[in-house]
Amino acid sequence: MAKTLGPVRRSFQPWNDPSEPAYIELRDVTKRFGDFTAVDRQSLVIYEREFFALLGPSGCGKTTLLRMLAGFEEPSEGEMLLQGRPLTGVPPHKRPVNMMFQSYALFPHMSVADNIAFGLKQEGMAKADIAQRVAQMLRLVKLEPFAGRKPAQLSGGQQQRVALARALAKRPKVLLLDEPLGALDKKLREETQFELADLQESLGLTFVIVTHDQEEAMTMADRIAVMDHGRIIQVATPAEIYEAPATRYIADFVGDVNIFEGQAERLEEGKLRIATTAGFAVETVVNGPSLPANGDTVWFAVRPEKMVISHDRPAGASSGPAPNMVEGEVWDIGYLGDVSIYNVKLACGDIVRATRLNAAREVERPITWDDRVWLSWRPDSGVLLAG
Numbered sequence: 169m170a171k172t173l174g175p176v177r178r179s180f181q182p183w184n185d186p187s188e189p190a191y192i193e194l195r196d197v198t199k200r201f202g203d204f205t206a207v208d209r210q211s212l213v214i215y216e217r218e219f220f221a222l223l224g225p226s227g228c229g230k231t232t233l234l235r236m237l238a239g240f241e242e243p244s245e246g247e248m249l250l251q252g253r254p255l256t257g258v259p260p261h262k263r264p265v266n267m268m269f270q271s272y273a274l275f276p277h278m279s280v281a282d283n284i285a286f287g288l289k290q291e292g293m294a295k296a297d298i299a300q301r302v303a304q305m306l307r308l309v310k311l312e313p314f315a316g317r318k319p320a321q322l323s324g325g326q327q328q329r330v331a332l333a334r335a336l337a338k339r340p341k342v343l344l345l346d347e348p349l350g351a352l353d354k355k356l357r358e359e360t361q362f363e364l365a366d367l368q369e370s371l372g373l374t375f376v377i378v379t380h381d382q383e384e385a386m387t388m389a390d391r392i393a394v395m396d397h398g399r400i401i402q403v404a405t406p407a408e409i410y411e412a413p414a415t416r417y418i419a420d421f422v423g424d425v426n427i428f429e430g431q432a433e434r435l436e437e438g439k440l441r442i443a444t445t446a447g448f449a450v451e452t453v454v455n456g457p458s459l460p461a462n463g464d465t466v467w468f469a470v471r472p473e474k475m476v477i478s479h480d481r482p483a484g485a486s487s488g489p490a491p492n493m494v495e496g497e498v499w500d501i502g503y504l505g506d507v508s509i510y511n512v513k514l515a516c517g518d519i520v521r522a523t524r525l526n527a528a529r530e531v532e533r534p535i536t537w538d539d540r541v542w543l544s545w546r547p548d549s550g551v552l553l554a555g
Contacts, residue, residue: 174407178369180390182215190249191216191374192237192342197246199232206232208398209246219368219375221385224395225421230378233395234344237376238267250341266340270347272331274319281306281315284334291338305333308367325356332364336371343368345377349384361387382422386410394418410471416553419469426475426520427553428468432460440552441491442468446518451491453548460552470550475522475543477510479533482544493544496520498537510535512543 182188192214199207207229214220222230235241236248239260248255255263266287274283284305288298306312309329319327328348335343348364349357365388368375379385385392386406393403402414413419416427430444435451440459442450450468460466476482482493494514502509503526510522522543524535535541 173405173411176407177365177390180217182218183213183391188215189252190214191218191251192376193247193249193252194233195247195249197233197236197243197248199229199236199241200244205398207236207243210398210400212393212400212403214374214376216374217372219365219388219390220377221389221392222376222378222395223380223382223385223392223422225380228395229398230395231346234267234346234376234378237342238265238344239263240267264341265344266335266338266342267344267346268331268335268348270350272319272327274327274330274334276319279316279318280311280322280330283319283330284337287334287338301337305337308336309333324352325360328352328360332367336373340373342374342376345375347379348377349379349381357384358387364388386422394421396421412551413469413553416467416469419551419553424472424521424523425469426472428470430466430468432464432466433462434459439547440466442466444468446494446514446516448494448514449491450550451547452550452552454552467553468550469553470545472509472521472523473507473525474549475520475545477512477522477524477535478542478544479535479539481542492547493542494520495540495542498535498539498541501535501537510541512541 190213194210194212196209196211197207198205198209222233224230232241236243237255239255239258242256250264275286278286281302284302285298288301306315309332311326311329311333314322314326319330322330332348349360352360361384377385377388386409389406391403391405392409393400394409395401396417402409402418409418409422413422419425419427428442428444428446428450430442430450433441433443435441438453440452440454442452444450452468496512496514498510499513499519500511505526507523507525510524512520512522514520520543
C-alpha cells in the first residue's frame with residue numbers, strides 16, 4: 169500500500185483530477201481599502217462539495233476574501249467566478265451563496281422555527297413549503313424539541329445550530345462560515361467540528377470556512393489555504409500542511425515545531441547533513457527535485473511528537489557525537505493528561521520541545537525537572553524548509 173502523509177479523511181480529492189472543473193475560482197483578486205491592500209493579487213480554485221478553510225492570523229485577509237465571495241465587498245481588481253459565471257456586480261441577495269456569521273445574528277424576538285423560516289418568507293415561498301423545509305432543517309440539526317423557543321432560551325451550541333439551519337434552509341450552492349464556532353467552549357467546539365464536517369459531507373454542499381484556529385481547520389477541512397499579509401502561502405490537505413509545510417512561517421503557525429538553522433552538506437543520493445547553530449548535527453532524507461548546495465544556510469523542522477525523550481543515550485548510538493540526537497536539561501514540563509510536554513534546554517541555551525504520550529497511568533523512572541535527558545529522532549521525521 170502506498171504511503172501517505174497522515175490519515176486520509178475521505179477519498180474525495182478532486183484537486184488531484186486535472187479534468188475536474190473549478191466550482192469557485194479567484195483570478196488575480198486584489199482588494200484595497202485606501203492605501204491598505206487586504207488581498208494582494210491572489211488566485212484560488214475550490215471544487216464542488218469541498219470543505220475548504222481559509223486559515224491565518226487576524227488581519228491576513230481571509231475574512232475579506234469571504235466577504236467578497238458573499239458580495240459584501242467587491243474586488244478592486246481581478247475576477248471571481250462561481251461555476252464559470254462572474255460574481256462581480258452581482259448583489260449578495262442574488263448570489264447562490266449564504267453566509268453564517270460569527271455572532272449568529274439571530275432575531276431575539278423570533279422563535280427558532282421563525283428564525284429558520286425568515287429567509288424563505290423573504291423569497292415568497294409558499295407557507296406549506298416553508299413549514300416542510302423548517303421541519304427538515306430542525307431534524308437536520310437535532311433541534312425539533314426547541315422549535316418554539318427564543319434564542320435567549322438556548323445554549324451557545326444550540327444557537328449555533330439555529331444559525332446553521334437558517335443558512336442551509338435556502339439551499340445555497342455555497343455556504344460561507346465566518347469563525348462559526350468562536351463563541352463555543354472548547355469541548356463543545358471540538359464536538360461541533362466533527363458534526364459540521366459530517367453534515368457537510370451528507371448534504372453534498374460546498375463549505376468555505378474562515379478561522380484562525382489551526383485545529384478547527386485541520387479537523388473539518390478537505391484542504392486549507394494558509395494566508396499571511398493578504399497572500400495565500402500554501403494550499404494543501406491538513407496532513408500536507410502539517411507534515412510538509414512550504415515555509416518556516418507555515419511550520420511555525422500550524423502546530424508546535426522545533427526549527428534548527430544550519431549549514432548544508434550533501435551526502436549520498438537524497439540525503440543531507442546539517443551542522444546546526446545549536447551545536448549538533450542533523451541527517452535527513454530530502455524528497456524533492458533539488459538539494460541545497462554545500463555550505464547553503466538551511467532550516468530543518470521537526471515536530472515535538474516526532475522526538476523521543478529518554479533518560480539514557482539512545483540504544484546503538486556511539487559514545488561520540490551522532491546525528492539526530494542531542495542532550496539537554498528538562499527546563500519545564502506541562503502535563504495535559506493525554507500527553508506531557510517537555511521543554512529541554514540545550515548547552516547553547518536553546519529550548520527544544522518534545523511531547524510524550526501518557527499511555528500508562530504509572531511510569532517507572534518518570535522524567536522530571538532538572539533531569540539530564542536525550543532527545544532523538546528518525547532521519548525522515550523532519551522536513552527541510554524554504555526561507
